[in-house]
Amino acid sequence: MSTRTATEERAVVIGLEVHVQLETDTKIFCGCSTEPAPDEEPNTRTCPVCLGLPGALPVLNEGAVEAAVKIGKALEADIPERTTFHRKNYYYPDLPKNFQITQYDAPICADGELEVAVEDSRRTIGITRAHLEEDPGSLQHAGGSIDTADHTLVDYNRAGTPLVEIVTEPDFRSPAETRAFLAKLEEVLEYLGVFDATRDGSLRVDANVSLVPGEAVADDGSVPEDALAEANRTEVKNISSHKGAEKALAYEVTRQRNALRRGRAVDQETRHWDESRGITVSMRSKEAEKDYRYFREADLPPLEVSDWRESIPIPELPDARRERFRAEYGLDAESADKLTSRKAVADFYEDVADRFDPDLAATWVADNLLGELNYRDMAITDVADRLEEFARLIELVDAGELTTKNAEEVVLRGMLDDGDDPDTIVEREGLGTADTGEVEAAVADAIDDNPEAVADYHDGDEGAINFLVGQVMQRTGGSADPGEVNALLRERLDE
Amino acid sequence: MADVNAFITEETIEGADDGPLAGTTVAVKDNISTAGVETTCGSRMLEGYVPPYDATVVTRLADAGATIVGKANMDEFGMGTTTETSHFGPTRNPVDPDRVPGGSSGGSAAAVAAGEADVALGTDTGGSVRCPAAFCGVVGIKPTYGLVSRYGLIAYANSLEQVGPIAGTVEEAAALLDVIAGPDPHDATTREAGADANYAAAADGDVEGMTVGVVPELFEGAHEGVVETVEAALSDLEAQGAETVEVSLPSVEHAVQAYYVIATSEASSNLARFDGVRYGHSAGHDGNWNETFAETRSEGFGEEVKRRILLGTYALSAGYHEKYYAKAQDARAWVRSDFDDAFADVDVIASPTMPVLPFELGEGIDDPMTMYLADANTTPVNLANLPAISVPAGTAEGLPVGLQLIGPKFGEETIVRAASAVEE
Ligand SMILES: [Zn+2]
Numbered sequence: 001m002s003t004r005t006a007t008e009e010r011a012v013v014i015g016l017e018v019h020v021q022l023e024t025d026t027k028i029f030c031g032c033s034t035e036p037a038p039d040e041e042p043n044t045r046t047c048p049v050c051l052g053l054p055g056a057l058p059v060l061n062e063g064a065v066e067a068a069v070k071i072g073k074a075l076e077a078d079i080p081e082r083t084t085f086h087r088k089n090y091y092y093p094d095l096p097k098n099f100q101i102t103q104y105d106a107p108i109c110a111d112g113e114l115e116v117a118v119e120d121s122r123r124t125i126g127i128t129r130a131h132l133e134e135d136p137g138s139l140q141h142a143g144g145s146i147d148t149a150d151h152t153l154v155d156y157n158r159a160g161t162p163l164v165e166i167v168t169e170p171d172f173r174s175p176a177e178t179r180a181f182l183a184k185l186e187e188v189l190e191y192l193g194v195f196d197a198t199r200d201g202s203l204r205v206d207a208n209v210s211l212v213p214g215e216a217v218a219d220d221g222s223v224p225e226d227a228l229a230e231a232n233r234t235e236v237k238n239i240s241s242h243k244g245a246e247k248a249l250a251y252e253v254t255r256q257r258n259a260l261r262r263g264r265a266v267d268q269e270t271r272h273w274d275e276s277r278g279i280t281v282s283m284r285s286k287e288a289e290k291d292y293r294y295f296r297e298a299d300l301p302p303l304e305v306s307d308w309r310e311s312i313p314i315p316e317l318p319d320a321r322r323e324r325f326r327a328e329y330g331l332d333a334e335s336a337d338k339l340t341s342r343k344a345v346a347d348f349y350e351d352v353a354d355r356f357d358p359d360l361a362a363t364w365v366a367d368n369l370l371g372e373l374n375y376r377d378m379a380i381t382d383v384a385d386r387l388e389e390f391a392r393l394i395e396l397v398d399a400g401e402l403t404t405k406n407a408e409e410v411v412l413r414g415m416l417d418d419g420d421d422p423d424t425i426v427e428r429e430g431l432g433t434a435d436t437g438e439v440e441a442a443v444a445d446a447i448d449d450n451p452e453a454v455a456d457y458h459d460g461d462e463g464a465i466n467f468l469v470g471q472v473m474q475r476t477g478g479s480a481d482p483g484e485v486n487a488l489l490r491e492r493l494d495e
Numbered sequence: 496m497a498d499v500n501a502f503i504t505e506e507t508i509e510g511a512d513d514g515p516l517a518g519t520t521v522a523v524k525d526n527i528s529t530a531g532v533e534t535t536c537g538s539r540m541l542e543g544y545v546p547p548y549d550a551t552v553v554t555r556l557a558d559a560g561a562t563i564v565g566k567a568n569m570d571e572f573g574m575g576t577t578t579e580t581s582h583f584g585p586t587r588n589p590v591d592p593d594r595v596p597g598g599s600s601g602g603s604a605a606a607v608a609a610g611e612a613d614v615a616l617g618t619d620t621g622g623s624v625r626c627p628a629a630f631c632g633v634v635g636i637k638p639t640y641g642l643v644s645r646y647g648l649i650a651y652a653n654s655l656e657q658v659g660p661i662a663g664t665v666e667e668a669a670a671l672l673d674v675i676a677g678p679d680p681h682d683a684t685t686r687e688a689g690a691d692a693n694y695a696a697a698a699d700g701d702v703e704g705m706t707v708g709v710v711p712e713l714f715e716g717a718h719e720g721v722v723e724t725v726e727a728a729l730s731d732l733e734a735q736g737a738e739t740v741e742v743s744l745p746s747v748e749h750a751v752q753a754y755y756v757i758a759t760s761e762a763s764s765n766l767a768r769f770d771g772v773r774y775g776h777s778a779g780h781d782g783n784w785n786e787t788f789a790e791t792r793s794e795g796f797g798e799e800v801k802r803r804i805l806l807g808t809y810a811l812s813a814g815y816h817e818k819y820y821a822k823a824q825d826a827r828a829w830v831r832s833d834f835d836d837a838f839a840d841v842d843v844i845a846s847p848t849m850p851v852l853p854f855e856l857g858e859g860i861d862d863p864m865t866m867y868l869a870d871a872n873t874t875p876v877n878l879a880n881l882p883a884i885s886v887p888a889g890t891a892e893g894l895p896v897g898l899q900l901i902g903p904k905f906g907e908e909t910i911v912r913a914a915s916a917v918e919e
Binding site: 300 | 527536541544547550645647653654681682683684761763764768769773808811816820
């Protein structure tokens with residue numbers, strides 16, 4: 001039994017290459033827009049440069065470099081004195097020049113890290129490098145997959161979109177860690193304003209996965225180079241989200257584990273994540289690995305970036321904001337987490353917390369609003385143009401003009417389901433807080449109509465008061481404040 | 496004069512009504528993009544290719560009032576020293592139609608020498624402006640790398656090449672340089688330096704007090720008649736008040752090897768885009784695309800282009816990159832520093848442009864090594880990103896001989912001045 005476990009116990013080692021589409025106005029080497037026009041025709045958002053016409057030359061978009069420097073700062077990476085571009089040579093129809101302009105031995109960022117919370121522990125993932133490159137065009141295989149298509153069409157509208165490729169150290173020990181890392185990375189990129197998660201294909205992930213003998217893992221969790229070199233590695237491509245990463249890698253780890261358990265070797269190969277089938281499929285073996293013949297791109301002079309680190313500011317990042325929210329607004333860890341994971345949420349919370357009671361605002365944004373949005377499979381970005389309406393709702397509650405119950409169950413839900421603004425709903429449903437006369441009348445009626453409950457109360461049954469509060473709430477259509485009703489009832493009953 | 500086949504396409508492109516080149520006719524080498532006018536690079540691969548945009552130098556010609564009269568013949572993709580590798584047939588030398596005009600800008604130089612254009616644009620990657628200028632008895636300038644925009648120039652070796660003027664006189668060539676020089680937002684390698692220079696005005700023949708460096712290494716093995724003619728021209732400069740001193744450039748014996756490794760490496764990548772998908776020759780679109788690409792390229796490219804693409808692919812390949820490409824870059828750095836050292840002591844450096852007299856048609860085309868070695872004096876200039884001019888120095892055996900004057904970076908005014916004294 002013990003020998004069996006020893007041979008089967010394998011540690012998971014995963015490293016990621018994350019391609020991030022940068023939010024710039026224009027492409028990385030020409031003036032074409034990066035924003036697809038509605039219903040645009042293929043090959044219309046192009047020019048001689050991004051079509052690779054003979055004689056056309058690339059000119060670097062400094063906006064893309066700035067975005068990469070921001071990412072480098074957020075990842076606590078080194079920004080070199082100067083950065084250079086190389087050509088990666090290979091033939092593929094989506095590549096207009098049959099080479100890709102990328103970076104090789106002098107990338108814009110090197111040697112960074114990102115701290116991630118995984119369940120209850122915090123992990124620091126090493127960032128080997130991050131470099132700029134151009135996106136190829138896109139291929140449409142008409143009538144099936146690449147193997148079965150009748151013909152293939154090429155669209156260069158996407159060609160030249162700026163990408164940053166972030167390469168991590170093989171620091172992940174489970175698929176769940178990659179998911180947490182990617183979610184955190186998206187958070188940070190969004191905070192930096194360099195990334196739009198809602199854009200199709202804005203995040204593309206390749207993962208290197210291997211299993212090493214458990215005893216090879218050092219006490220600090222690191223895996224020595226030689227153990228890594230000995231284990232066969234697969235590269236899993238075509239992952240497009242943090243959720244997809246966890247699924248794809250869980251599948252791949254199980255596949256490798258099963259192979260080893262059955263005494264078969266894991267092939268060193270590239271595998272394709274087929275999201276719809278939930279499996280990875282072999283693409284080509286590593287033996288056929290291409291020789292990209294990298295060499296300097298002479299059309300782009302080296303870029304001196306030594307002082308860019310100082311001159312390009314970055315905003316407060318999620319971790320720092322989380323700590324500040326706790327200190328400044330007295331939030332607990334869970335609320336602070338919920339309120340800072342997306343920049344739009346944090347911005348909205350900060351706005352309402354400064355105007356109204358921060359505790360009330362926290363409950364309303366973190367629990368009520370996000371909860372109702374989540375229930376409807378929506379995100380804050382889907383209601384980005386209605387934030388002032390939600391602020392008004394919080395204002396009504398904060399001012400005592402609307403009960404929490406009505407605000408949540410009637411107004412908020414109505415706002416989300418029917419698209420009305422809060423004042424319209426309050427008016428239509430007659431939900432203004434009941435006036436004192438109305439509440440007093442209801443209290444008197446409740447006492448008169450429920451002599452048994454009154455008797456129970458006098459006998460010391462505390463449950464009876466809750467029953468009576470419910471009776472009053474019913475009579476006022478929920479528009480009274482339960483606390484006030486409770487106090488008023490006791491007053492009358494104790495007279 | 497019999498037709499020398501100077502042009503691939505004869506079509507007139509009118510420029511602005513006024514400007515410094517109003518009334519001047521220009522031949523433009525056929526690797527420089529002209530919107531709406533076929534641009535072939537002398538290759539079957541681009542036969543029928545009509546660019547949708549103008550090269551920056553073409554825009555500048557038009558703005559200056561020049562009239563483009565045609566697209567000049569050239570070695571295929573600039574790969575040659577004789578203009579015999581053109582898919583559209585060889586150009587003949589107007590001085591002696593049985594001889595080659597030099598290359599690769601042979602059509603440009605021949606058009607000027609034959610009077611078919613007043614001036615011409617060529618391109619110079621390893622001597623392709625200066626060689627045909629020397630062989631046809633006209634003036635050619637290879638500008639400092641970064642002085643003239645390459646936007647729209649169909650690349651052969653992009654770290655080495657520049658567009659350069661060819662004309663009957665130094666002053667005309669300099670005036671053409673004035674029009675095309677200067678920074679271009681479409682070419683990130685262009686520089687501000689030299690933008691406010693006046694090259695035509697520098698053609699004043701005043702070499703009083705100028706120091707001319709003479710490099711023995713660049714005379715070694717040259718044709719005797721060439722050496723005599725060039726030495727006579729240097730004596731004439733001395734008579735006009737210039738001083739000649741000997742300078743050594745020990746690195747230049749490696750220049751041709753380094754040049755061919757770097758140029759072919761870059762070419763293997765620059766010419767990768769010709770796959771038949773977007774423009775130019777296509778072998779069809781059926782079947783596996785790797786096979787279709789290969790078929791397109793084996794049909795579209797000529798022998799010399801294929802040879803250089805294969806050499807360059809090899810030099811960049813894993814396992815050979817360090818041995819060839821990296822070594823060639825080291826040699827390039829050495830050539831640069833040799834020139835830097837030399838220019839601490841001299842104003843210009845003189846040599847024969849070509850160590851040989853114009854070849855007879857067909858003489859060398861089957862022997863690439865002879866052709867490559869003929870570039871010994873011109874390639875060091877491209878490796879060092881320097882400016883150089885070839886000016887007629889006289890004749891030997893009745894054939895033109897060119898004197899090459901090399902300047903420091905952005906020293907075009909100095910080489911124009913010295914060359915204008917040679918003319919007198
Ligand atoms: Zn474009």
